[in-house]
Amino acid sequence: MERRVVWVYSMVLFCMTILMVRLSVLGQGESLAQAAARQSSSMLELGSSRGTIYDRNGKPLVNREYVTALAVSPTPEAAEALKGLLPQEEFEATLALLRQGRPVAVRSESWLPESSWEGIVSFQLPVRYGREQLAVHLLGYVDESGSGVTGVEKGYDQLLRADGGSVYCRYLVDANRGAVEGEAAQVVDQRAAPKGGVVLTLDREIQEAAERAMDGIEKGAAVVMDVESGEILAMVSRPAYDLLNMGASLEDEDSPFFNRATAAYSVGSTFKICVAAAALEMGYSTGYSYECDGCYELEDQNFHCHNRYGHGWLDMAGALRRSCNPYFINLGLHVGGQAIYNMAYAMGFGSASRLGSGVTSAAGELPEISQLTGGELANFSFGQGKLTATPVQVAQMVASVANGGMSVSPTVYLGTTRDGGSVLRDGETVPSRRVMSEATAATLREMLIGVVEEGSGGNARPDRGGAGGKTATAQTGAYVGEEEVIHGWFAGFYPAREPRYAVVVLAEGGGEGSEKPAEAFAAICDGIADRLYPDSAFPF
16 A cells, blocks of 8 residues: 555656646746747848949949938837928838837938937938949949849849848837837848949040030030940930939930940031052152142042142141042052051951950941942042941040051950949950051141141140040031931040040931030030049140
């Protein structure tokens, strides 16, 4: 009997022990579950951004402006602070969300007073494009998903996306996913490289000067190129599309999305630079003379000079200054199509240029050598007929004259950066080749300076430094009503001595090159001097 009592007692004690252990485990588990519920977190996205596109000096071309992203806790204090920041309708909609007990992200252009920050966390997020965005055609744009659609945005989309990412605000939430009161929120920046991105050859100061100078030209383009490297320092196309009102731009009959700086046009008398270079390389001197009587007769074709009374006797420098077509027809027929073609091809005519990923300048049209006879050669000799070229190609031609006779390969891409400062130069370097002798280039420069100082390019004369260049009034064979569409050009270098910049201006349907294009050229040169060298001492 006694043994049975002991056995029963032991069994009861054992069961009680098991029960106590079980209750302890359950209690601890409930405490852990409650703690886990209190400490689980929720991420509220404040916004996202892409890598930045910089100019050659590390100045951003996008992400220049910022907006304040606010993470607002569902507290009366936070709601009261938010009240003065949002329009009434937006505030009421936000308040309805806050009353559900969850934090809300909103955007504001205002800053809260220091005393009103309770329950609100702020973060500055970049705005991709500004109100007066520069270089829209070159940079391109992104769609609603943040993917690049055109230009640099498309060409370097993967890199720009990789450097970007999202910014969140982390909250501790309870089991009902409501924010835990008294727990501070934390900003979590998940962007891979907030200052990383692509570095272009553009110079923001020169780009601004070029865009301002082009305000007087409704349709056209401007290109500024470093004469030694071929790096494009500014690229403008007019009209520009409005990034903040894309719908209106889509309906514009003047095609604002079309990049005229990389499109091919009839170049007219700017091509006389190439013809003169070919002649000088063949041994013709600047003293080669011809008497212009106002018309050149070739078989059954008459090629009229813009001066119907004729210029009389001219040498090569005089023919460039007065832009005499008959002189250059005569010169071209003597030099021959082969030599002019070879010079044009070496300068870059007839070849497309990959300026960077997603950005290509058109090839234009360079007539076949077999076509360059008779009237076709006559037209070719003063830049008419089948010949077409882009403003970028015309800038290449000018650069080869300005730099002493070497070819250049145009580019807009410099490299990448992770910190917005140091640049990893990973672009391909294309070796330059000699296009003409240094003596030929020097002779051409002197003659082109004469065009600005004494000839048809007087309106292109800048305030400081001087310049050389060539006007063009290019016939197109296209008509609006009874009037032929005429493109105006001015292509030249700046400053006159030791030139550093090739500057080309096109006015599509803009008439005489000696007028608006020449004036825009001078304004760009003045802008370069004023912005980069504001002191009275000019460095050239």
